[in-house]
Amino acid sequence: MASGVKKVVLAYSGGLDTSVILKWLQQTYRCEVVTFTADIGQGEELEPARKKAQMLGVKQIFIENLREEFVRDFVFPMFRANALYEGMYLLGTSIARPLIAKRQIEIAREVGADAVAHGATGKGNDQVRFELTYYALQPDIKVIAPWREWDLESRTKLLDFAEKHQIPIAKDKRGEAPFSVDANLLHISAEGKALEDPWHEPEEYVYSRTVAPEKAPDKPAYVEIEFEHGDPVAVDGKRLSPAQLLTRLNELGGKHGIGRLDLVENRFVGMKSRGVYETPGGTIWQVAHRGIESITLDRGSAHLKDEIMPRYAELIYNGFWFAPEREMLQAAIDKSQENVSGTVRVKLYKGHARVVGRKSPHSLYSLKHVTFEADQGAYNQRDAEGFIKLNALRLRLAKAARR
Numbered sequence: 001m002a003s004g005v006k007k008v009v010l011a012y013s014g015g016l017d018t019s020v021i022l023k024w025l026q027q028t029y030r031c032e033v034v035t036f037t038a039d040i041g042q043g044e045e046l047e048p049a050r051k052k053a054q055m056l057g058v059k060q061i062f063i064e065n066l067r068e069e070f071v072r073d074f075v076f077p078m079f080r081a082n083a084l085y086e087g088m089y090l091l092g093t094s095i096a097r098p099l100i101a102k103r104q105i106e107i108a109r110e111v112g113a114d115a116v117a118h119g120a121t122g123k124g125n126d127q128v129r130f131e132l133t134y135y136a137l138q139p140d141i142k143v144i145a146p147w148r149e150w151d152l153e154s155r156t157k158l159l160d161f162a163e164k165h166q167i168p169i170a171k172d173k174r175g176e177a178p179f180s181v182d183a184n185l186l187h188i189s190a191e192g193k194a195l196e197d198p199w200h201e202p203e204e205y206v207y208s209r210t211v212a213p214e215k216a217p218d219k220p221a222y223v224e225i226e227f228e229h230g231d232p233v234a235v236d237g238k239r240l241s242p243a244q245l246l247t248r249l250n251e252l253g254g255k256h257g258i259g260r261l262d263l264v265e266n267r268f269v270g271m272k273s274r275g276v277y278e279t280p281g282g283t284i285w286q287v288a289h290r291g292i293e294s295i296t297l298d299r300g301s302a303h304l305k306d307e308i309m310p311r312y313a314e315l316i317y318n319g320f321w322f323a324p325e326r327e328m329l330q331a332a333i334d335k336s337q338e339n340v341s342g343t344v345r346v347k348l349y350k351g352h353a354r355v356v357g358r359k360s361p362h363s364l365y366s367l368k369h370v371t372f373e374a375d376q377g378a379y380n381q382r383d384a385e386g387f388i389k390l391n392a393l394r395l396r397l398a399k400a401a402r403r
Contacts, residue, residue: 011036019162022053036063036107071245078095078316079289080289117146120147127145179195191273210257249285
């Protein structure tokens with residue numbers, strides 16, 4: 001098993017699973033382990049991960065703030081597409097994996113590693129997302145997925161291994177966690193254990209980024225979001241960096257109970273799973289983006305975007321961010337955004353985000369054509385008769401043929 005592996009870069013969180021993996025790699029492969037910890041806005045203190053890695057004998061430790069790159073280069077392009085997996089999920093976990101895996105490959109090249117490793121299980125989607133990215137960027141890389149190799153198949157075995165090898169375990173981590181959590185600047189998800197029965201409503205303690213809509217302020221709030229070429233650039237007149245902007249929208253959305261989702265989804269590996277998601281800022285963002293598109297995209301472009309969106313979203317969910325077909329779709333989506341600029345006003349109230357105003361220097365909305373008042377000849381209503389008859393021709397012929 002250890003043949004050919006001299007140095008491996010591990011995606012390392014500092015938690016129980018990846019700390020056990022770190023020691024297991026050292027023992028099983030007898031190789032040097034380099035750790036990489038990405039700050040993508042998960043809201044956790046990352047220095048403890050450095051200290052634990054040092055304690056476990058790691059000499060090369062990478063801890064990097066990738067929040068701006070995450071939002072600018074991954075979330076922005078995805079939101080230009082209005083991507084929703086299975087019509088509901090804003091892909092918070094899915095879009096983070098290709099960034100982490102990309103940076104792992106870059107670090108592997110920098111330090112001369114011949115392998116990369118991750119802590120994803122053999123049942124989930126993340127193993128696919130990590131590894132498709134690895135292979136897309138470094139086709140000959142060796143990938144080590146401990147959960148598919150070792151015999152530590154229960155939490156008890158993990159704890160026993162940690163204690164045997166003097167790996168520190170936080171006291172609050174010894175008990176069985178009620179659910180599994182993944183977090184980044186776009187969202188936080190909870191799944192497994194207490195949430196595995198799809199009939200049972202999630203307890204309020206599952207939610208951490210949003211107040212319950214019932215307890216949200218009784219007075220609505222309004223937020224104005226400015227877009228340039230499909231990307232948000234300012235909130236309430238203040239220009240912000242990508243990460244700062246999403247942080248601000250998260251604050252507003254969380255306060256008003258916006259962005260909760262309880263979803264049973266179809267995993268790429270074939271099973272159904274239940275996830276509880278909170279995406280407060282992203283929910284406001286997508287509503288606003290569709291609002292500005294409604295006056296800046298013509299009908300053909302808008303409808304074509306809606307047709308390709310499910311395919312685009314599925315590619316991201318399944319881990320194909322660096323696939324040529326995703327890049328091809330992205331080029332078409334980005335082309336559509338050239339004139340998607342302007343300002344949208346969104347009303348926030350008890351779990352709902354609703355567009356109540358939109359304006360743009362590139363607006364295609366023409367009051368003189370749609371007004372119910374006199375239009376001064378801008379539109380000849382008699383033209384509609386021929387339009388209707390031409391569209392009805394095939395229907396009339398079909399009906400006549402059946403008589």
